[in-house]
Structures are given as structure tokens and as C-alpha cells.
Amino acid sequence: GNSVTQMEGPVTLSEEAFLTINCTYTATGYPSLFWYVQYPGEGLQLLLKATKADDKGSNKGFEATYRKETTSFHLEKGSVQVSDSAVYFCALSDLPIQGAQKLVFGQGTRLTINP
Amino acid sequence: DTGVSQDPRHKITKRGQNVTFRCDPISEHNRLYWYRQTLGQGPEFLTYFQNEAQLEKSRLLSDRFSAERPKGSFSTLEIQRTEQGDSAMYLCASSLSGDQPQHFGDGTRLSIL
Numbered sequence: 001g002n003s004v005t006q007m008e009g010p011v012t013l014s015e016e017a018f019l020t021i022n023c024t025y026t027a028t029g030y031p032s033l034f035w036y037v038q039y040p041g042e043g044l045q046l047l048l049k050a051t052k053a054d055d056k057g058s059n060k061g062f063e064a065t066y067r068k069e070t071t072s073f074h075l076e077k078g079s080v081q082v083s084d085s086a087v088y089f090c091a092l093s094d095l096p097i098q099g100a101q102k103l104v105f106g107q108g109t110r111l112t113i114n115p
Numbered sequence: 116d117t118g119v120s121q122d123p124r125h126k127i128t129k130r131g132q133n134v135t136f137r138c139d140p141i142s143e144h145n146r147l148y149w150y151r152q153t154l155g156q157g158p159e160f161l162t163y164f165q166n167e168a169q170l171e172k173s174r175l176l177s178d179r180f181s182a183e184r185p186k187g188s189f190s191t192l193e194i195q196r197t198e199q200g201d202s203a204m205y206l207c208a209s210s211l212s213g214d215q216p217q218h219f220g221d222g223t224r225l226s227i228l
Contacts, residue, residue, distance in 0.1 A: 043206065043219040089157050100146045100165060103217065105157030
């Protein structure tokens with residue numbers, strides 16, 4: 001079945017460092033790809049998405065490009081802040097089920113940014 | 116937009132007891148999803164409703180689990196005869212249509228003693 005593999009954490013960086021969190025996927029068909037972020041004590045929030053090959057999703061300085069040839073959707077940010085500390089989940093939309101899209105998540109990557 | 120609301124935030128119970136969780140989706144959203152998240156893992160899909168109809172259930176949803184969405188508004192997830200392995204965060208999400216992003220609640224954390 002469809003699956004998502006993320007870079008293992010935890011990841012610790014200093015403020016203003018460059019961030020990359022790797023994500024690769026296995027899927028039949030052409031799923032949409034997502035990054036969700038979970039801040040401590042909160043639910044998941046959609047960070048960005050891409051719906052087809054070569055699309056770039058971006059939000060709050062984060063970017064990810066849908067790479068069909070490498071089945072990847074790596075998350076990047078040029079200069080991280082302490083407030084970016086959270087758990088990041090890569091996800092894909094599985095085959096539509098009667099009008100809706102079931103999400104398949106990676107295991108999450110915990111990011112800590114030190115001042 | 117008040118967001119997806121889940122109640123309670125935390126439930127502690129003894130093994131063998133029944134528990135029920137509630138999810139109130141964003142008001143105009145007709146799609147509602149339940150996921151389960153264990154420690155250190157990503158959420159896993161449990162079940163999906165379109166309005167009041169339950170259209171998909173994961174193999175993870177054993178016969179001890181039942182979910183309802185009467186009148187297509189709020190939803191409940193009940194676990195009967197809880198087991199240690201049921202300890203997890205139960206997340207609810209809703210969306211306006213099939214290809215729209217899912218909005219998640221803060222979850223209900225279940226701890227089995």
C-alpha cells in the first residue's frame with residue numbers, strides 16, 4: 001500500500017540555520033502531498049501542499065517541491081526561528097474513498113531550534 | 116470558523132471500561148475523519164463520514180470500536196472493553212469537500228491504567 005518515510009529525528013538547529021527535512025513516498029497513482037506541523041499540546045495544522053508533479057507548496061517561509069522522479073517532497077526553510085520548534089509530518093492522500101481523501105502520514109520529525 | 120473541537124482533551128480509565136469521545140467539526144464541513152496517533156508515530160486513519168454516512172473503516176477499527184455521526188453534525192467514537200493497546204491520541208478532522216484540506220482538532224489523549 002501507499003506509505004511515507006521521513007527523516008528520523010530529533011533535529012536540533014540554531015536560530016537562522018537552514019532546514020531540510022527529507023520525505024519520500026511510495027504510492028500508486030498520483031497522490032497529493034502535504035506537510036503538517038504539530039506544536040506542543042495542539043492538533044495538526046496544514047503547513048503546505050502540492051497536488052501534482054513539479055508543484056511547489058510554500059507557507060511561512062517553508063517550501064517543498066513535488067518530485068515525481070525521486071518520489072520526494074522535502075521540506076526546506078532558509079532561516080529557522082525558535083518558534084518553528086514543533087513536530088513536522090509529511091503525508092500523502094491515499095486513493096479517494098467515496099468522495100474523500102484518506103491521509104497517510106510519516107512518523108514525524110521533531111525539530112528543536114535553539115536561540 | 117471556531118475550528119474542530121474535541122472532548123475530552125484527556126481521558127484516563129481502567130482496562131475493561133468503555134469510553135466515548137466527541138468531535139464537533141467546523142460547522143459547514145460535511146466530511147469527518149477519525150485518526151489514531153500513538154507515541155512517536157504519525158496519525159493512522161480509522162474511519163470517515165460523509166454527512167451521517169460512515170463510508171470507510173480501517174482494519175485498525177476492531178469490533179470494540181464504533182463511530183457515529185447522527186444528523187451529520189458532531190461525531191462520537193466509542194471504545195468498549197478498553198485494552199492497554201488502545202492508549203493513544205485520537206484525532207478528529209473535518210473538510211468541506213473531498214479535495215479540500217483536512218482541519219484537525221487538538222485530539223483526545225486516552226490513557227489506560
